[in-house]
Amino acid sequence: MPMLDAAPERAGESAEQSQDTRSPVTGEPCVLLKLGELVLKGKNREVFERRLQNNIRAAVKGLGIKIQVWQREGVIVVRTESGELADVDAVARRMTDVMGIVWVHRAWRVAKDPEAAVQASLDLVAQHPALLRKGAFAIRARRRDKRFSMTSSELNILVGTKVQERYDLPVNLKRPDITVFIEVDQREVFVFTDGMPGAGGLPVGMSGRALVLMSGGIDSPVAAYRMMRRGLRVDFLHFSGMPFTGPESIYKAYALVRELDKYQGGSRLFVVPFGKAQQQIKSSGADRLQIVAQRRLMLKTAEVVAHNLGGAALITGDSLGQVSSQTLQNITALDDAVELPIMRPLIGMDKIEIMAEARGIHTLAISELPDEDCCTVLTPRRAETRAKIDDLRQIEKRLDAGEMAEQLATTLQEHRPSYGDSGA
Ligand code: ATP
Numbered sequence: 001m002p003m004l005d006a007a008p009e010r011a012g013e014s015a016e017q018s019q020d021t022r023s024p025v026t027g028e029p030c031v032l033l034k035l036g037e038l039v040l041k042g043k044n045r046e047v048f049e050r051r052l053q054n055n056i057r058a059a060v061k062g063l064g065i066k067i068q069v070w071q072r073e074g075v076i077v078v079r080t081e082s083g084e085l086a087d088v089d090a091v092a093r094r095m096t097d098v099m100g101i102v103w104v105h106r107a108w109r110v111a112k113d114p115e116a117a118v119q120a121s122l123d124l125v126a127q128h129p130a131l132l133r134k135g136a137f138a139i140r141a142r143r144r145d146k147r148f149s150m151t152s153s154e155l156n157i158l159v160g161t162k163v164q165e166r167y168d169l170p171v172n173l174k175r176p177d178i179t180v181f182i183e184v185d186q187r188e189v190f191v192f193t194d195g196m197p198g199a200g201g202l203p204v205g206m207s208g209r210a211l212v213l214m215s216g217g218i219d220s221p222v223a224a225y226r227m228m229r230r231g232l233r234v235d236f237l238h239f240s241g242m243p244f245t246g247p248e249s250i251y252k253a254y255a256l257v258r259e260l261d262k263y264q265g266g267s268r269l270f271v272v273p274f275g276k277a278q279q280q281i282k283s284s285g286a287d288r289l290q291i292v293a294q295r296r297l298m299l300k301t302a303e304v305v306a307h308n309l310g311g312a313a314l315i316t317g318d319s320l321g322q323v324s325s326q327t328l329q330n331i332t333a334l335d336d337a338v339e340l341p342i343m344r345p346l347i348g349m350d351k352i353e354i355m356a357e358a359r360g361i362h363t364l365a366i367s368e369l370p371d372e373d374c375c376t377v378l379t380p381r382r383a384e385t386r387a388k389i390d391d392l393r394q395i396e397k398r399l400d401a402g403e404m405a406e407q408l409a410t411t412l413q414e415h416r417p418s419y420g421d422s423g424a
């Protein structure tokens with residue numbers, strides 16, 4: 001049997017040595033990653049793959065597991081130095097949070113010959129829970145190296161026959177209980193039975209950098225997640241009502257960013273005490289325009305901050321019509337406040353959809369904790385739903401809002417909420 005290019009004989013040994021109760025499979029356990037955005041070609045594809053490899057290494061750092069990352073054609077292989085199943089499992093789970101990966105498989109890397117594929121397949125069926133109840137099985141072989149000595153259907157038949165002989169299981173190609181995937185690659189063969197869906201999207205950082213306006217609410221964390229998933233690395237900016245509110249909203253923003261940090265690492269949260277500015281807006285007689293005027297000042301401040309951080313866009317959790325500040329006319333008035341583009345990935349989503357997504361990324365429970373949102377203090381009884389840009393500019397002229405934004409941007413407090421610190 002031809003040898004793999006890296007210590008395959010050790011892998012079986014260490015799998016046996018580990019505490020894992022699964023019986024070893026002939027080969028080496030590894031994580032096989034299927035990549036997204038298959039439309040990317042040429043240079044873009046290279047940038048995608050290089051960025052993804054770096055992000056994979058960064059994501060695994062916190063686990064304290066030494067890995068090797070190998071780029072194959074259209075897939076990435078992650079090996080652990082230890083070859084322990086528990087390490088491979090931990091790396092596989094971590095990979096489901098790395099943007100740009102569509103499927104995560106815990107696979108066995110075996111030598112590139114049909115016999116090795118047969119053996120690994122038999123081993124995998126042997127440890128499958130559906131074996132005991134005589135579940136139906138299917139073999140799905142495919143080749144990324146077409147020069148392999150057998151076609152995919154020949155492999156299917158060969159392995160299928162052996163599995164049937166050994167375990168006397170029925171074949172069901174439509175709805176199998178056990179599916180064995182066999183993928184013939186350039187240097188090796190991968191065999192696996194299961195997979196976890198990946199996060200999809202583009203590797204974080206591939207699309208540049210932007211600044212998220214992060215309240216303690218439900219929407220802005222989802223907006224941040226969506227844009228990270230499109231390849232943006234994001235910084236976070238939170239406006240607290242301090243000194244007129246307590247610090248609760250800051251704790252929430254901190255906890256939210258720590259949760260979102262698992263998708264990018266190295267996250268920064270900047271906090272601006274906004275209470276006095278809100279008071280000034282109120283004193284200027286903003287009245288029904290108070291909320292939109294506040295939001296414009298937040299955006300202006302964010303623009304200054306983004307400029308200092310090298311951010312090329314602002315991101316908010318606005319959803320059309322959800323609250324009174326989010327009518328079409330008010331959103332138009334918000335766009336007018338800054339030159340930077342404002343990205344609103346939730347603009348066409350229902351609250352129910354947004355909440356479901358927030359639950360999925362584990363931010364919902366944090367967002368639902370009570371706090372005193374800076375926007376709810378000093379809120380007028382009736383808020384304007386059709387803010388006129390000229391009126392807002394008048395207010396801002398009286399206040400010298402440009403100067404206020406510059407000043408507020410100097411009062412930032414920086415935090416580094418890290419997913420690694422959350423005990424995860
Ligand atoms: P969220 O659930 O994100 O708070 P919301 O439905 O409560 O959104 P608004 O309070 O009008 O709606 O806020 C709309 C957007 O404005 C937020 O998604 C966020 O991007 C930004 N924003 C609002 N308040 C703050 C804040 N205190 N600090 C930073 N950004 C804020």
Ligand code: MG
Nearest residue numbers: 215216217373
């Ligand atoms: Mg809010």
